[in-house]
Amino acid sequence: MESPYKKALDSPSRQLLWELGRLHIGDREAFQAKLEKESKEREFAHCEALAAAAREHKRIRRSAEREREKLDLQIRAERARREEEERRELHKEQQRQREEKLEKELAQRRRDIERVQAEEAAIRKAAKLEQAQAAEAEKSRLEKEREDDEAAERTAQKEAADQKLREQESKAKAAAAASLQARLKPQPAAVALPGPPAAPAPVAQRVIPSAQGNPVREAEHDRYLEIHKRLKEFRKFMADQGKRNPVLKTQMGDMRRIIKKCVGQLTSGKESNRQPRNQIMEVLKTAAGITQPEVDVPMFMANPPSGISTTKGPALLIYLLNIFAKALIAQFINEASIVSTAADPIGVVGSQIFASSEFRWNSLSLVDILIAKYHFVCPVLFGIYGNEETNQGRYRSGWIKENKGSEHWISEQKHFERMTGLGSGYAAISLRNYDKSRLQNPYPVHNFWRSLAAIINTSPQEASSTHFTVLKALIENNETRILDFFGNAGRLALKKALIDFPRESDSKSVSAKSIAMLPDIWRKDKKLFL
Numbered sequence: 390m391e392s393p394y395k396k397a398l399d400s401p402s403r404q405l406l407w408e409l410g411r412l413h414i415g416d417r418e419a420f421q422a423k424l425e426k427e428s429k430e431r432e433f434a435h436c437e438a439l440a441a442a443a444r445e446h447k448r449i450r451r452s453a454e455r456e457r458e459k460l461d462l463q464i465r466a467e468r469a470r471r472e473e474e475e476r477r478e479l480h481k482e483q484q485r486q487r488e489e490k491l492e493k494e495l496a497q498r499r500r501d502i503e504r505v506q507a508e509e510a511a512i513r514k515a516a517k518l519e520q521a522q523a524a525e526a527e528k529s530r531l532e533k534e535r536e537d538d539e540a541a542e543r544t545a546q547k548e549a550a551d552q553k554l555r556e557q558e559s560k561a562k563a564a565a566a567a568s569l570q571a572r573l574k575p576q577p578a579a580v581a582l583p584g585p586p587a588a589p590a591p592v593a594q595r596v597i598p599s600a601q602g603n604p605v606r607e608a609e610h611d612r613y614l615e616i617h618k619r620l621k622e623f624r625k626f627m628a629d630q631g632k633r634n635p636v637l638k639t640q641m642g643d644m645r646r647i648i649k650k651c652v653g654q655l656t657s658g659k660e661s662n663r664q665p666r667n668q669i670m671e672v673l674k675t676a677a678g679i680t681q682p683e684v685d686v687p688m689f690m691a692n693p694p695s696g697i698s699t700t701k702g703p704a705l706l707i708y709l710l711n712i713f714a715k716a717l718i719a720q721f722i723n724e725a726s727i728v729s730t731a732a733d734p735i736g737v738v739g740s741q742i743f744a745s746s747e748f749r750w751n752s753l754s755l756v757d758i759l760i761a762k763y764h765f766v767c768p769v770l771f772g773i774y775g776n777e778e779t780n781q782g783r784y785r786s787g788w789i790k791e792n793k794g795s796e797h798w799i800s801e802q803k804h805f806e807r808m809t810g811l812g813s814g815y816a817a818i819s820l821r822n823y824d825k826s827r828l829q830n831p832y833p834v835h836n837f838w839r840s841l842a843a844i845i846n847t848s849p850q851e852a853s854s855t856h857f858t859v860l861k862a863l864i865e866n867n868e869t870r871i872l873d874f875f876g877n878a879g880r881l882a883l884k885k886a887l888i889d890f891p892r893e894s895d896s897k898s899v900s901a902k903s904i905a906m907l908p909d910i911w912r913k914d915k916k917l918f919l
Contacts, residue, residue: 494913498906505899512897606772606843612691613764613771616757619688620711627708630682640679641705644672645712652716655735666738669713673748676705686750691757702750707758713742714759718766721814726806729813730866736817743831744823754831759818767811769859772843777853786855787811805858805900812862815840820870834874837863838882845886849893857900860886865907868915 631638651665684704687693717739725732742748743756764771767787775782788804791797798804819837823830844860864871864886871879891905912918 501906502899502903505902509897509899603772609691610764610768610771610773613757613761616689616691616761617765620758620761623684623689623704623708624711626684627704630704637682637705641708644676644705644709647672648709648713649716652713652720652735652738655720655738662734662738666741669738669742670745670747673706673709673713673742673745676709677703677747679703679705686755689755689758689761690753691760694751694753697751706748707755710743710748710755710758713739714762717759717814718762718811721817722807722810724810725813725817725862726810729809729862732810732813732817736814737821740818740821740831741828744826744828746828754829756831760832763811763815767808767815767859769808769844769855770812770815770840772847774847774851774853774855776851777855786853801854805854808855808858809862812859813865816863816867820867820874822870822874838875841882841886845882845890849890852890852894852901854898854900857891857894857898857904860890861900861904861907864904868911 631641648669651668654665655662680703682704683701684707685700686702687700720735721732743754769786773785775785777783777786788798791799819832844856847856887904887907891901894901
């Protein structure tokens, strides 16, 4: 609506009033414009401040998030560290508990062994006392019998003397009467001669029956003992050959020393045995190439082949194989008598040497040289044994005297250590797998089975501590191989050997109780159940 004063040109006051109104309106519009401008500026400043605040907030938030992530990482790292420490502490505690448990078990086993040894010592002492009493009683009985016999003999002699005196008196009287009658009337007189005095009855002797073995085993054992005897004679033969040939004597001495030295260097390390084994093989190869002197090789074989064109072979090779076998036996006794696992590397080298085609004769291994020595030193492996309370029985069971020519046997401890070493060595030779080898096994695993059966099939009344000692040496640390070779039959054999055989036996020895503990040890340590 237009102002009524805009067109009032006819009145100056109205015109002035209109102009004043216009001026007032202009000032108000300018003021309004200024206000709007300031408002926009403040709005822009506020927006800028809000944007800056938002940016700062965002920056602070990102920084806080980074700090939070860093703190989370630190917390997780700390938690992981604590968990690792707790895990280590738990592992240490479990390890400590296992060690304490193992120590307790070992201490208990030691106490059991000591208790068993004490019981065994008490039993041996009682047995010795009983034996001494029995011997004293037997001595008294024999003394009484001797005195009775002497008294009877003296009585008989006295009666004979009295009879002779009476006969002489009768003869004298008869002679006097005959002389008197002869003077009166000659007449011949017949004189009766006395008969010889009766001989005293012989004293009855007590006979102790000897143990009878399997005839087949006895015959086989005799064949191997004959080989052992021939090897001794053969060493004398080679010594005589060396006296005639100084070069041969020098070769024999040097090669013998090298073989003994190298066998003594065999240890549990596979790589460390390579050098001594190669030296032994080089010496034997050299001996195989020396064809003179010769020897009849089938003499040293338990089952020699028939229908062959020649029986001769290099004598030096046979001699050194004999030296090698003898060194193996000695090394088994020295190294494996305490730690049975030491026998394995020695057995590996021994088996490889006798398996080598370069040391065979007519494609046949000469391992019988080694087995003949085993028949001599450890007969129970082949079912040969005797009553160990007698000298003959001890000899049949592999006992030896303290020294050559001595009358005393070695102690039980030394004997059992020998048997442990020999049994472990026999297992190390006979439990070898040649399936992946180009060589032929010189002594297959069925021989181990035969020896195991020969021992565990022994009559419970005749089983001795030697049987249990050798049996433990055969089985201990070899249970995995036995199961691999024989499967379920091997498991049954282990059950028979470790559970049934000791339980059925009358033996109360430490060795019998020790072998009966193996199943419990396997259950705890190897989770092996029979």
